[in-house]
Amino acid sequence: MESLRPEDPTSIGGYPLLARIGAGGMGQVYLGLTEGGRHVAIKVIRDDFESEQALARFRREVATVERVRSRFAAAMVGAGLAEPPYWLATEYVPGPTLRQAVAAHGPLPPGTCLRLLAALAHGLLEIHRQGIQHRDLKPGNVILAPDGPRLIDFGIARGEGQTQITQTGAWNGTPGYVAPEVVREQQPVPASDVFSLAGTIAYAATGRPPFGGGRIEALIHRTLSGDIDVDGVDPRLAELIELCARKDPADRLPLEELFRRTASEGALADDPGYRRVVGDPRPVPARLEDAIATGLVPPERTTTGRGPGPRSRAAVIAASAAVVVVVLAGALGARAVFQDDGTGPAASGTERPSQGPSAGAAAGSGTGAGGPATGTGGSRAARTPGPDGRPPDELLLKQPTSDYQNVNFSETDHACLPALRPEDSARQRQMQLSAPRTPYKGKTVEFGMRHKWDTPPGYYVAAEVRVPRGAAIGNAVSGAARSKPQLVKDVDWTYLTYPTDFEWAGSGGAYPLIEGTWTIVWLHVHSNGDAYYIGCDGFTVA
Structure with a gap:
């Protein structure tokens, strides 16, 4: 959590801003406060990131988050899509990302990994049943909240009936976690999220990227033809990871079966290993006055005008319906359109590291x-x-x-x-x-x-x-x-x-x-x- 800077707005959408809590490839994420005293994470699109394709993608993100109803995903609070600055507010989820937790504490114990696998499988099942694929599941997009994990950053998620917003011959995702069929055919299926889940849990269990590091080409080659890294992993966990990481999506373990095999492990929030890496959530200012007292908000910046009031859900849905879809034709070589590996709209109060080239x-x-x-x-x-x-x-x-x-x-x-x-x-x-x-x-x-x-x-x-x-x-x-x-x-x-x-x-x-x-x-x-x-x-x- 960082102090507001001179160039930062005082409020967004009528929500007073209390601090900076992360940065993404598309913009900045702030900690805001509702009139009822509820904390929200507000993702604001950068002024220089307003191409038709970028805005269409952001509007689709808003429409997708609006549709998601799951305790494993941060709930949407409001959005502003009519005019700059464009923004999306979701509930604030305290806790580190999985990537941050492993970087700080090392690999998670096998039992903790099994419980995390069960929770994330449950979360994916819920959003899949709502006709939505996440499409960028990775350690940086999983927040470890005290009561369990949350899936964040639906920036490239796609629901049924939504048109693809990428260039022909390009694909969205993060090398090392994206499924082979996405790279080969640019056509993600629900089982593609299962492959990404395997890589995410492999990272949690080993502290290593699931297909190693190095150049993008090497990562893609190993994803297409190599084995996922489960060296030293508990045999039962390694078997489940390998079943979820099979190259052919039809051969992967279905989420229903995966959840059935792991649900008996118990609640993740009660797991000692999980509680150790989550720790006590960092305190956040309960009021604007508290943010001023702690130096997060300069006193002279609290008297400026407020932005337009929060948008209603009906207004959000109406604005989302105006998505401008841009599909560029042409035979382009397959390339990765990278996503942030850190702070998304439901960012934790710790950091973004995103893992990834677009952090910051x-x-x-x-x-x-x-x-x-x-x-x-x-x-x-x-x-x-x-x-x-x-x-x-x-x-x-x-x-x-x-x-x-x-x-x-x-x-x-x-x-x-x-x-x-x-x-x-x-x-x-x-x-x-x-x-x-x-x-x-x-x-x-x-x-x-x-x-x-x-x-x-x-x-x-x-x-x-x-x-x-x-x-x-x-x-x-x-x-x-x-x-x-x-x-x-x-x-x-x-x-x-x-x-x-x-x-x-x-x-x-x-x-x-x-x-x-x-x-x-x-x-x-x-x-x-x-x-x-x-x-x-x-x-x-x-």
Whole structure:
């Protein structure tokens, strides 16, 4: 949960805003408050994300969420579709995403995984019976609430009678979790959600992506022809995962049978392993005055006008009926249209990590090894510095070349290869870096930087930590996590701790330390969030 920024609205749809709780590829998610004191998560579409196709997709998301009636999904509260800013409000669900919980606590016990499998199978059964497929089930789209899991982010979900809103030859989903038939035929079926469920539970049980990491092409190849990773998983759980992950959808275990086999495991909310990773929900301000008192809302920003009042469900349905469907014809090569792997409209109050290339992508466009907010362009909206000149947390990497995407620390050469040109060669010459120089063992690692002689005032840096090359963990595209900008004080060391300082919404996903050579890329962050390469370091975990 983060404080509101100067560029943030005071209210949306008549709901006062209390804090930022996440960011997605399509926009920002805020914590809002109804007149009755109920907390809501409000997803607001970015100003620069208003193409006909994007708006049609958002309207379809609203129409889909409106139809879902399940205790396993966050309920819709209202929406605004008539004019910008477009928004969707759902009930606020406290708790971490499954991805965040596993990243923080490690794999879940077998019994907990079986109970989670039963709960998610039950949830999918309910929404399938309502004629809706989720189509992007993954660890980042499962919130672990104290009373059980919730499915979130129906941004690419599709109900019966809804027209596909993708380009011909393209498919929606997340590599590593999307089903083979979706990649091959671009035609998801209900059993496609079962395949994604298998990958989600495999991740919960192992802490590893179900089909490994690496390049998109390798992920897709392993999805189409390889076996799901259940190495070391409890035999009974592994068997169920494999039955749900069969390549032919007709061969997969039906949800009804899956639920029958797992329902006797007991309530997930009573499971000790589940309660351990969920923990106590973070307190949220009960009133606007509480948000002001805790610094989440600046006092001077509470007197501005309120937006239009909340939309009624009838108005939402009427507006949703006006969906503009855009289908672009043409024979295009199959490609993935990525979805956020973190905060959706029912975001938790912890972070988005999305797992995924678009986490924090509100800052710019493009993806790559640079993590969640790379790009060469992007709107300057919502990219103004804070009152003290502090840059925004989400960065826009300037000129992300292929060399930048491929740079890695070499333990043999004690240097990062390929060599990159820094933003300021003179300043790099007085830059000193600190990281373990001998094989390291531990769950956290500290590293730092400083300028030997002087530092310009208001000089901010951020670090990007990359998992070992070829490691079977990391986010689906990059395996990179970024810190928030840090102010460098004159000649003093600026230290960061991994993964502690990299566990925040928009980081890209901080993963546990594993054996191999890790890379640290240092960036100079300008006040508007533009980030430039200034140096590179690394360390080896034994």
